[in-house]
Amino acid sequence: MFLSSEGYRESLRAMSPRVFVDGEQIDSVADAPMLAPGVNAVGLTYDFALEPAYRNLMVATQHTSGREVNRMLHLNRTPQDLINKLEAVRLLCREGGCVQRYLNHDGFNALYQVTHQMAADGDNEPHDRFVNYLHKVQxxxxxxxxAMTDGKGDRSLHPHQQWNADAYVHIKERRADGIVIRGAKAIVTGxxxxxxxxxxPCRNMNEADADYAVCCAVPADAEGITIAAxxxxxxxxxxxxxxxxxxQSTGVVMFDDVFVPYERVFLDxxxxxxxxxxxxxxxxxxxxHRHSCIGARAGFGDLLIGAGVLMSQANGLDVETTPHLRDRxxxxxxxxxxxxxxxxxxxxxxxxxxxGVYQPDGVFANVGKLLLATQIYDMHRLAHEVSGGLIVTLPGPDEDHNPATAGDLSSMLQTREDVPHEKRMAVARLMxxxxxxxxxxxxxxISLHGGGSPEAMKREIYRYYPIEDRVEVVKKLLDRNVLAEDGKDISRDRQPGRCCPVGCQVPETPELAFDPDAPTLIPSSQKPAAE
Ligand SMILES: Cc1cc2nc3c(=O)[nH]c(=O)nc-3n(C[C@H](O)[C@H](O)[C@H](O)COP(=O)(O)OP(=O)(O)OC[C@H]3O[C@@H](n4cnc5c(N)ncnc54)[C@H](O)[C@@H]3O)c2cc1C
Structure with missing residues (x-):
């Protein structure tokens, strides 16, 4: 079944989560004006899947059921799936900023892989439970x-060392038919x-942390859940x-002794x-997730690029013929x-x-996320540089209709004859x-910390990167007397039996599956924006 954004809203109306926003309890999250931009953004993931032009990107076939599902709920099987997901996220985020649902995708792919590993190690139950749940959600x-990022308490301590046991969500009680969980997840988008x-779980757990190593699915309106957003x-x-x-709204999700039946528990x-x-x-x-973040922020970048050009034009300058603006x-x-x-x-x-899940390369996914995490600030600076100061100094919209000022503002601040003042103000306000x-x-x-702080990416890049391979390459050069003057091998720690970095095996070249029936993909950055 594919819902539309209206169907999504309707499905929310059938639920009754306990939600507070700015101190006020929300009766219907689908109808609360304070939450409308978030519901609109998630709604895009529904409507785009129904749009024939985006079908290739937004709809995929789930191999475990043979059913068509929303791309944001799909398990990747090929490099093409990963590219389609990346393009889909970019497309959605240049329309809606952050649309949340790719996090859902990332969690499902990871959980399928991990429960599959548990099955391979002899415990089928978590995988069977998860596949059932996956099919239900799809x-x-x-x-x-x-709900991954815990309250965390004192960052220097492990979960079991915290004076406040609720700093991390944990299993508080075990019953015949399920577990009871307690604690806070501090940052949950949407x-x-x-x-x-x-x-x-939001971190590696040791044996003493076993009660904190919990992964399960809970309806948002389950008894005992309170969301402060x-x-x-x-x-x-x-x-x-x-x-x-x-x-997007973000919320603290508090689990106050929430019962979870075993069929919804995937890591215990x-x-x-x-x-x-x-x-x-x-x-x-x-x-x-870091792979998805790249698509999301590229979508945001598309908005800045478009707005930068429009702002320059509204100022009377042509980016093409103004060298420093073109440069920026x-x-x-x-x-x-x-x-x-x-x-x-x-x-x-x-x-x-x-x-069978196709996982993004760890080095490139982390390098890309690390680049955007820090370069988001450069992106803002560049956008500011081409726009001018008006973007933060314009009088507010109430002045647009003030008979005492609106007329003069409109005529005195107009730049080009063919660009109405209101249009220029609209672009400035967007910027x-x-x-x-x-x-x-x-x-x-969100660019800096979403998906983990920069340090987390640096650690992963170091872990994934084949540094030993590079050492071997240089050692081989030394073997060829490129650096050693007297022909001696100056390397001291050669591994026994290794003559070259790959150990006499030619590395495989990755191949992209080509589907002759599918039309060629146009990168979303080169497609016209949706109406
Ligand atoms: C807008 C937004 C949306 C988000 N959405 C979600 C979501 O939907 N779901 C979700 O689960 N999470 C979400 N996150 C959370 C995100 O994953 C975390 O912000 C990120 O993992 C960093 O954790 P933290 O915010 O607790 O920062 P901290 O962990 O407190 O990090 C702050 C600094 O302390 C350092 N640090 C932390 N611990 C240690 C240590 N033990 N030793 C040394 N240095 C340390 C870090 O490197 C960093 O420099 C979101 C975040 C943002 C900003």
Whole structure:
């Protein structure tokens, strides 16, 4: 079943989650103005899947059921799947900023891989449970929030060392038919308007942390769940051209002794030492998610590039013929397409794990995410440079209709004869919203910390990178007397039996599957925006 955005809203109306926004309890999350930009943004993932032009990107066939499902709920099987997902996320995010649902995709891919590994190690139950759950979510076209980041308490301590046991969500009690969980997940995108939460561990757990190594699915309105959230985007602010329409709420999700039946429990730390899989789960999720983040921020970059050109034009300048403006726009394009290219490379150089899921390459996915995490600030600076100061100094929209000022403002501030003042103000306000507002700060911080802080990416790059291979390459050069003057091998720690970096095996070249029936993909960056 494919829902439309209206169907998604209707399905939310059938639920009754306990949600507070800015101190006010929300009766119907689908109808609350403070949450509307978030519901609109998630709604795009539904409507785009029904749009014939986007079908290739937004719809995929799930191999375990043979059914067509939304791309945001699909398990990747090929490099082409990864590229399609990356393109789909870019397409959605240049329309809606952040549309949440790719987190859902990332959690499902990782969990399928990890539970498959558990099955290979002799415990089939978690995998069977998860596949049933996956089919339910796909069949009902649900949206699942990723509840991974715990409150964490004192960062220098492990979960079991915290004085406050609720700093991390944990198994508090075990019953014959399920577990009872307790604790807080501190940052959950879209929390108020999710159908379900996928609770996942946010770090590697040791044996003493076994109760904290828990992964399970819980309906958002399960008894004992309270969500304290921020408004989505900037609802109701006329000047907020973008975030008044699309933007995400984030919520703290508190689990106050929530019962979860076993059929919804996928990782149960103390049972059969399942805590050992928490590292595999967090690491695999992080790789999928950082790959998705690349697509998301490229979509945001598309908005900045377009707005930068329009702002220059509204100011009476042609980017093409004004060398320094063209230079800044090329810088912006280089930045966006630079990290996006890492996403493409991560897709092409990914690998199929034993579960059959195609996972992005760890080095490229992490490098791309690390680039965007820090370069988001350069992207804002470049957009500011081409726009001028007006984007943060314009009088507010109330002045547009003030008989005492509107006429003079309109005539005195007009730049080009053919560009009405209102149009110039609209572009300036869009630029402010994207780059110099509360919402712009939100996009900076989600770019920097979403999917893990930069240090987490650096650690992963070091772990995944074949440094030993590079050492061997240089050692081989030394063997050929390139550097050694007297012909002696100056390397001291050659591994016994290794004559070359690959050990007498030619590395395989990754191949992209080619489907002659599918039309050639046009990168979303080169497609016209949706009406
Ligand atoms: C807008 C937004 C949306 C998000 N959406 C979601 C979501 O939907 N679901 C979800 O689960 N998460 C979500 N996140 C959370 C995101 O994954 C975390 O912000 C990220 O993992 C960093 O964790 P933190 O915020 O707790 O920062 P911290 O872990 O407190 O990091 C702050 C700094 O401390 C350092 N640090 C932390 N621990 C240690 C240590 N032990 N030793 C040394 N240095 C340390 C870090 O490297 C960093 O520099 C979202 C975040 C943002 C900003």
């Amino acid at each position: 069949g009902e076209d649900l949206t699942v929030g990723i 929390a108020p308007y999710m159908h379900e939460f996928l609770v996942m 921020r408004p989505a985007g900037t609802p109701g602010k006329v000047a907020a051209k973008f975030s008044g329409r699309y933007g 730390g103390p049972q059969g030492d399942q805590w050992r899989y928490s590292h595999h789960l967090t690491r695999t999720y992080a790789t999928h 726009m090329v810088e912006l394009i280089k930045t966006v397409e630079g990290f996006y290219a890492c996403g493409v490379a991560a897709s092409v150089y990914g690998f199929q794990d034993p579960s 402010e919203d994207l780059t110099a507002s509360d919402e712009a700060g939100w996009y900076s911080v």
